[in-house]
Amino acid sequence: MERxxxxxxxxxxxxxxxxxxxxxxxxxxxxxxxxxxxxxxKENKFMLxxxxxxxxxxxxxxxxxxxxxxxxxxPGPFNLGNTAYLSQxxxxxxQALYGQLVNSYKWTDKIREYSTLAGNILATNSxxxxxxxxxxxxxxxxxxSNHNVPPEVIENLITGIDRLFPDVTINAxxxxxxxxxxxxxxxxxxxxxxxxxxxMIEWVIVKAHSESSDLWTESRYKVFRKVTExxxxxxxxxxxxxxxxxxxxxxxxxxxxxxxLFSCSCKRCGNHLHSNLPPTWRDLxxxxxxxxxxx
Amino acid sequence: MGVTVVQNFPITENRTGPSxxxxxxxxxxxxxxxxxxxxxxxxxxxxxxxxxxxPRTVHILHNSEQxxxxxxxxxxxxxxxxxxxxxxxxxxxxxxxNFYTSKKQTKAxxxxxxxxxxxFLVKLGTVTVSxxxxxxxxxxxxRPCVVPAMCWELMREFLQGFLxxxxxxxxxxxxxxxxxxxxxxxxxxxxxxxxxxxYRKAPGLRT
Ligand SMILES: [Zn+2]
Numbered sequence: 001m002e003r004x005x006x007x008x009x010x011x012x013x014x015x016x017x018x019x020x021x022x023x024x025x026x027x028x029x030x031x032x033x034x035x036x037x038x039x040x041x042k043e044n045k046f047m048l049x050x051x052x053x054x055x056x057x058x059x060x061x062x063x064x065x066x067x068x069x070x071x072x073x074x075p076g077p078f079n080l081g082n083t084a085y086l087s088q089x090x091x092x093x094x095q096a097l098y099g100q101l102v103n104s105y106k107w108t109d110k111i112r113e114y115s116t117l118a119g120n121i122l123a124t125n126s127x128x129x130x131x132x133x134x135x136x137x138x139x140x141x142x143x144x145s146n147h148n149v150p151p152e153v154i155e156n157l158i159t160g161i162d163r164l165f166p167d168v169t170i171n172a173x174x175x176x177x178x179x180x181x182x183x184x185x186x187x188x189x190x191x192x193x194x195x196x197x198x199x200m201i202e203w204v205i206v207k208a209h210s211e212s213s214d215l216w217t218e219s220r221y222k223v224f225r226k227v228t229e230x231x232x233x234x235x236x237x238x239x240x241x242x243x244x245x246x247x248x249x250x251x252x253x254x255x256x257x258x259x260x261l262f263s264c265s266c267k268r269c270g271n272h273l274h275s276n277l278p279p280t281w282r283d284l285x286x287x288x289x290x291x292x293x294x295x
Numbered sequence: 296m297g298v299t300v301v302q303n304f305p306i307t308e309n310r311t312g313p314s315x316x317x318x319x320x321x322x323x324x325x326x327x328x329x330x331x332x333x334x335x336x337x338x339x340x341x342x343x344x345x346x347x348x349x350p351r352t353v354h355i356l357h358n359s360e361q362x363x364x365x366x367x368x369x370x371x372x373x374x375x376x377x378x379x380x381x382x383x384x385x386x387x388x389x390x391x392x393n394f395y396t397s398k399k400q401t402k403a404x405x406x407x408x409x410x411x412x413x414x415f416l417v418k419l420g421t422v423t424v425s426x427x428x429x430x431x432x433x434x435x436x437x438r439p440c441v442v443p444a445m446c447w448e449l450m451r452e453f454l455q456g457f458l459x460x461x462x463x464x465x466x467x468x469x470x471x472x473x474x475x476x477x478x479x480x481x482x483x484x485x486x487x488x489x490x491x492x493x494y495r496k497a498p499g500l501r502t
Contacts, residue, residue, distance in 0.1 A: 188441060188442050188477065210296075210441075224439060273452050276453070278449055
């Protein structure tokens with residue numbers, strides 16, 4: 001492909017040179033005899049000059065022919081699909097579509113390239129969110145999917161969590177039906193907005209009660225930004241592809257320990273504050289509070 | 296708006312008001328605080344004219360943290376009624392000048408630099424009562440938390456780290472009965488009024 005392109009460029013270049021030199025032939029002819037040919041033997045000088053330019057054109061033509069011979073002709077007509085009709089578009093505002101189309105094609109192509117690279121790098125990392133096995137000896141029974149489950153199953157899980165902790169209030173919204181976004185209020189301490197992908201926790205963000213409940217803007221308070229960070233770590237830690245509902249329950253159990261965020265001192269140093277922050281980390285097993293620096 | 300504690304910082308014999316503020320500024324800057332503008336809390340007190348019957352007192356307070364709000368606290372014999380209104384209330388008070396008169400010598404204010412340090416907000420206020428320097432008020436707000444009972448210990452640790460032994464070991468009197476309530480801006484106003492009342496009564500500097 002790369003080589004083909006190079007050859008195409010060479011050929012196009014050769015044509016450009018040819019055209020420009022043909023242009024100078026005509027220029028010479030149209031100018032006819034000029035003052036700088038002098039008086040003596042001016043016809044001869046003119047003829048020699050014309051011969052020179054014609055030879056150049058001849059050479060250029062040969063170059064074009066060789067370059068063209070080197071090109072591999074495309075196997076068939078290019079299939080542009082429905083986009084071919086774009087060229088027949090007459091309305092002014094849509095004529096720009098083709099350019100945009102080409103740009104987005106390039107963009108997707110780049111995405112594909114980068115994601116392949118990223119995929120290769122991530123494949124060496126053991127943090128897999130999907131359960132897969134490469135055993136070839138025995139065909140395993142197909143795993144039940146975690147991200148494509150009936151809404152009732154998720155509904156039951158959420159009601160289950162709601163009942164489990166009296167001081168956690170849960171509000172669920174479903175912008176995309178099987179993937180609810182819940183807002184879990186932990187007493188009067190904080191609220192977390194948790195997005196599910198089927199039975200998996202996909203994203204968590206922790207904020208103050210007074211802040212907006214959208215999934216994307218982070219809290220303006222350092223302490224909640226830190227807790228958000230730690231929630232992400234815990235979300236990965238508790239994830240279990242074979243028992244997704246248990247993973248969610250363990251996460252919520254751990255998350256619930258933040259009801260003492262402001263009132264508990266650090267288990268290691270005994271202080272409330274370290275770099276002006278309360279203990280923002282909770283041990284994943286014992287749920288004991290620690291400062292980031294003390295854990 | 297988070298839980299806020301307002302406390303007096305005693306001025307020792309060999310110090311003046313500005314040098315005390317300077318000392319506190321040095322301490323808070325050493326902890327990594329960054330100055331974010333200035334603040335002002337002021338208080339004017341009006342009393343009802345005798346024709347109105349039982350005497351009533353209205354305190355009008357402004358806080359630069361809530362610039363569009365006028366806070367008023369009405370004190371009758373057995374009740375205290377707080378009110379938060381918009382700026383027009385100031386004009387209303389002018390209209391009522393025939394019924395409520397202000398004692399001009401009592402205009403109290405606390406103003407000075409405002410600092411941010413982590414999630415804390417620290418304000419170092421120079422207190423004057425009718426233009427006379429009276430002392431230094433330190434205000435500390437822990438913005439992420441709204442229930443005093445939850446974060447009092449944490450705030451006490453912060454106050455001690457910054458004010459040393461002069462930090463109060465108990466929550467401000469006003470807060471003590473409201474430790475489980477959700478904190479709101481009027482609670483800060485109450486604390487300022489509590490402090491201003493003490494400053495007004497003190498004959499000279501409050502130490
Ligand atoms: Zn610690």
